[in-house]
Amino acid sequence: MAILRDILGESSAYYRDMEKRLLVRLAELPLGSVLKRRIGRGHYYYLKVRRGAKVEARYLGKRRPEALEREIQERRLLKSQLREVQKSLALLSRLDRRGARR
Amino acid sequence: MEDILHRVLKALDEEGLWDRGVELIGSWSYLMYQRHLGAPVYPFRTLDADFLVPWPYRGETRNLAAKLAEIGFRPASEPNGAIYFQHPELKIEFLVPERGKGGQDFRVVPSLGLKAVPLRFMDMLLNDSILIENAGVRVRVPHPAAYALHKLLIAQRRAKKEKKLKDIEQGVHTLAIVEPSDLASRLVEFPAGWKGLVMRSLREAWDLCPLERDVLAKHGFTPQN
Numbered sequence: 001m002a003i004l005r006d007i008l009g010e011s012s013a014y015y016r017d018m019e020k021r022l023l024v025r026l027a028e029l030p031l032g033s034v035l036k037r038r039i040g041r042g043h044y045y046y047l048k049v050r051r052g053a054k055v056e057a058r059y060l061g062k063r064r065p066e067a068l069e070r071e072i073q074e075r076r077l078l079k080s081q082l083r084e085v086q087k088s089l090a091l092l093s094r095l096d097r098r099g100a101r102r
Numbered sequence: 103m104e105d106i107l108h109r110v111l112k113a114l115d116e117e118g119l120w121d122r123g124v125e126l127i128g129s130w131s132y133l134m135y136q137r138h139l140g141a142p143v144y145p146f147r148t149l150d151a152d153f154l155v156p157w158p159y160r161g162e163t164r165n166l167a168a169k170l171a172e173i174g175f176r177p178a179s180e181p182n183g184a185i186y187f188q189h190p191e192l193k194i195e196f197l198v199p200e201r202g203k204g205g206q207d208f209r210v211v212p213s214l215g216l217k218a219v220p221l222r223f224m225d226m227l228l229n230d231s232i233l234i235e236n237a238g239v240r241v242r243v244p245h246p247a248a249y250a251l252h253k254l255l256i257a258q259r260r261a262k263k264e265k266k267l268k269d270i271e272q273g274v275h276t277l278a279i280v281e282p283s284d285l286a287s288r289l290v291e292f293p294a295g296w297k298g299l300v301m302r303s304l305r306e307a308w309d310l311c312p313l314e315r316d317v318l319a320k321h322g323f324t325p326q327n
Contacts, residue, residue, distance in 0.1 A: 002105065003149065003191045010145030017143070021313050077312050 012092045015085050022082045029075040034065060106191050107151060109173045112239045114153070117169060120242040122161035125231050127197070127224075128152040131243040132272060135279060138234050139246060144275045146268055150186075150193035155211055155218055156228055157198040163213040170194065182207035185217040199224035227252055230288070247284040250276035254303035255296055267310060274307045278317045285321055 032049035035057060045060040047068070060068070107130060114124065126134070130151045135141035167177050167187075175187035175194060184207060187194040198209045200220035208217040230248035233240050244252070253273030260266040277285065289297060304323045308315065318324065 001191070003107075003147075007145055007147055010143065014143050014145045018313065025313065074312060077309060081312065 008092060008095065012089065012096070015089045015092065019082065019085050019089065022078050022085065026075060026078050026082070029071050029078070030068060031075075033072060034060070034069050036064075106173070106189060108237060108239065110151065110170070110175075110192070110194060111236060111241045113169045113173060115239050115241070117164045117166065119153075119161070119164070120233060120240050122159070123156040123228065123231070123242070125154045125227060125242045125244060126151065127154045127227055127244060127249075129272070131249065132276065134234050134236060134241060134243050135246055135249075135276060138236065139279050141246070141279045142275050144272055146272075149191075150195055152195050152197055154197050154199075154224055154228055155214065155216065157201075157209060157211075157218075157220075159198075159211045159213060161213055164215075166214045166216065179217075180208075180219075183217060184208035184219045195219060197221050197224060199228060201225075223252060223256060245284075246276050247280045247288050250274075250280055250285065251288055251292075251300060254300045254307075257303045258299040270303050270307050270310055273303065274311045274314045274317060277321055278314070280321075282321050 030047070032047050035046040035048045037044050037046060042062060044062055045065055046057040047060055047065075048055055048057050050056075111126065114120065125131070128151065129147040132141065132144060133147060136143060170177075170187050173189075175189045177185050178188050179185055184195075186196075196211070196214075196216045196218040198211070198218040198220050200206075200222050204220060204222070206220055209220050210216070211218055226248050227244040230245045231242050232245050233242050235241075243249075250273045253269045253276065257266045257269035257273065260269060289300065292300065304318065305325070307318060308323070308325055311318075315324075
């Protein structure tokens with residue numbers, strides 16, 4: 001059991017560290033999504049952000065905000081990873097509790 | 103502490119197997135990188151430890167089964183005839199490189215009394231190894247650059263998504279302790295097909311391991327280039 005216990009213990013530490021790093025990085029990334037509007041013959045870009053019940057749209061300009069889009073894409077990716085990490089932590093915690101009961 | 107693994111490593115050291123080129127490979131060798139070379143923590147080890155044996159093996163005759171029996175391992179057979187060693191905590195398997203047409207279930211290593219499993223892409227690990235001292239016992243493991251490249255290469259041949267992800271993650275984590283020049287000099291020697299598989303894994307790693315993007319960037323792998 002010692003090996004298995006070590007692996008499970010290290011896995012919890014690994015996921016906790018990952019959760020922390022994900023939260024730190026997520027806090028650095030912008031919220032919202034990029035909206036492209038066609039007005040007349042031109043395209044205009046806006047950043048849509050929900051603030052409570054309201055959705056605000058901030059004008060970004062005529063040029064496609066590629067760097068911002070990449071950051072928003074990264075945010076989505078990290079959020080889905082965070083959900084997986086939290087599911088893994090919950091599973092490990094259940095195993096730990098079950099082990100402690102035995 | 104993985105006490106039982108330490109006893110196995112000690113037994114193989116006493117038999118002089120590291121000097122004959124035998125290597126600890128797989129997730130347990132990553133543990134050695136973690137402990138001794140500063141690799142980031144990656145805990146997903148399997149419950150079997152794999153040892154790679156040079157083929158053909160030219161070492162002295164050793165009664166490995168008896169040596170392993172002293173520390174509680176019993177030999178057992180896979181359905182295909184290969185022999186592994188079993189302990190309540192750990193399974194030990196011996197592998198040899200598969201070359202040519204392949205297709206054999208096992209290879210007999212008479213001087214060690216083994217029936218080892220032949221596997222593809224093992225030569226790149228066998229020909230590129232380092233010795234590490236772990237708690238007073240030597241152990242031969244693949245060079246981290248070779249290990250990373252091997253993981254990134256075989257990831258693309260995995261049928262199971264989870265195994266592929268684990269290979270890519272482990273490969274990328276290993277890259278953290280590899281010098282870019284060490285990686286580049288090995289990658290450049292790869293056949294084009296292998297290089298393509300490694301590059302595909304690295305491209306996928308950008309999204310699969312977003313927290314390790316700085317490691318990928320250190321080696322010059324970004325979606326832009």
